Amino acid sequence: MKSHIRELLARAIEKAAKGGELKVTDLPPLLLEPPKQKELGDLATNVALIWAKEQRKSPRAIAEAILKNLEDPDGILARAEVAGPGFLNFSFSPRFCYERLRAVEDGRELEVDLGRGEKVQVEFASANPTGPLHVGHGRVAVIGDVLARLFEAAGFAVEREYYVNDTGRQIEQLGLSIYLRYRELHGETIAFPQEGYPGDYVRELAAEVKRRWGERFLAEKREDAVQFLSGFGGESLLGAIRRDLADFGITFDSFVSEKGLRERKEVERTIELLRSRGLLYREEGAEWFRATAYGDDKDRTVVKSDGELTYFASDIAYHRNKFERGFKKLINVWGADHHGYVNRLKAAVKALGYDPEILHVVLVQMVHLTRGGEPVRMGKRLGEFVTLREVVEEVGKDAARFFFLMRKSDSHLDFDLELAKKESSENPVFYVQYAHARIASIFEQARQSGIDVEAVRSNAVMLERLERAEEMELIKRVIQCPEAIEESVRELEPHRLAFYLLELAGEFHRYYNRFRVISDDGELTRARLVLLRNVQKVVRSGLHLLGVEAPSRMAPRDEAALDAAAGAAESSTRGR
């Protein structure tokens, strides 16, 4: 829709320039947005205001000049006018809206082709396999997953990747923790170290080790046992993480192992490359990368004084590997606690000679988890934390996913478990799903009154009968869907799609309450069925992009059951 107007504007400006009414310059980065008050039209632009200074004319004069030269051979517009300080306001003609609606039915209008098959990689989740995923990971995972879905919808060839930190200090600590718990199981009293992992899952792993291998590790050398158990623990936990994510609707195309990168010497070779370009220097026995030469505020260690490579060294090699795979866009979805890492990574990318513009880092702010208003501490180093799995089991996959997508990623997210459980029926996800189910229900009703719903196609229906203001609003909202997807992709902000769906659902519920779809007027009934089918189609597509189910039926609220649950024959509080 916007693109149609943009085109008309560009032509009008060109014509005005030729006629000498405007100076010829490049089109400014004009804003084309729906005005705040919808009475003013469907879209408004501020070109004239932006241009006023450069053109040395009053905004209104410029707007008039553009308007005078505006041609609309296809009848897209119902209205175009200059208003206020010099805005140009446009309203779409019903005819144009009907035509776009038909396109939705044909499946054309939902196809957004921004990508043209370009290769994009989304790397997300990537939690260390040293414990189960917690809610914070869940938010990161959902945002990454939905970004991937959005990019697919927009015509990109997407690869989802999980980077596994399966080597280094933390994995060793995991192995040691399992080892110590294992010895405890054999009757020893152990002073559990501060840096160990205290969670119950470590005891469970130790018990499994005991079941499978008996007393074998009591006899082995401690280092050997710990090394083995590190590998065992890491693999087990990665498996658990993958199951948690799969049950949350999230899968990956590839897993890249840090250990693998090291074993294939990719890390060493990358460091050698930097060294050969003179980008490293030695100081205090360690080797440093000149990150400050590429925009970072500090130089960074890549080889420790004991000769060990740092995590950062692996990460440089990993990103080199990504670039070598030929992606046109790399998207990293990280927890915001890693934000200090962005600059050093970009510096390394630049130093290696790759285009840093290809790499996008989406930072996802912390989830503030509460239970009945009381903060719940999170973190792998604390005994008690709430896992993603627990949350999903409590509030459901759909509600959890939608909740995580309800805020832009760089805002902190408040997530109260009690609230999510107790008032789960108030969760906005139901509002959107209900719109989908309600429409399905109307179709069922129509079938029962003998209408062949599937056979009612837009090209055989008088869409012109949809002439109410509310109907036009609903149609316009439906045909905006591709723009919602485009914006979400362009800004890397999946929450925009969630907001769009809430608006669309709201528009539908309003309409539903105001008009009856099935009536004695067969022609009008068929036109409304076509409209609703397309509303439903967009809601369904949108929910699928968010990884949320689009049910055809939602259990009607059972008041008797609710009252029984409430405990007594209390007054039938008509819930919401």
Next chain:
RNA sequence: GCGCCAGUAGCUCAGGUGGACAGAGCAACGGCCUUCUAAGCCGUAGGUCAGGGGUUCGAAUCCCUUCUGGCGCGCCA
């Protein structure tokens, strides 16, 4: 101390590349079920856009500054 993110209605948050009277949901209050699911709809009320300066014809939006909260500033990962 330095850096990043946030501070918008009682609560949770949109809007933020400057633009026309500041939006939504929840909570509050008042209405709407003999008709396609009331998990819905309609209405009322609610705001010095954290405070203060500045730039501009115009600032929630940009700049400076103060305050508050979170996170980050390792030869940890």
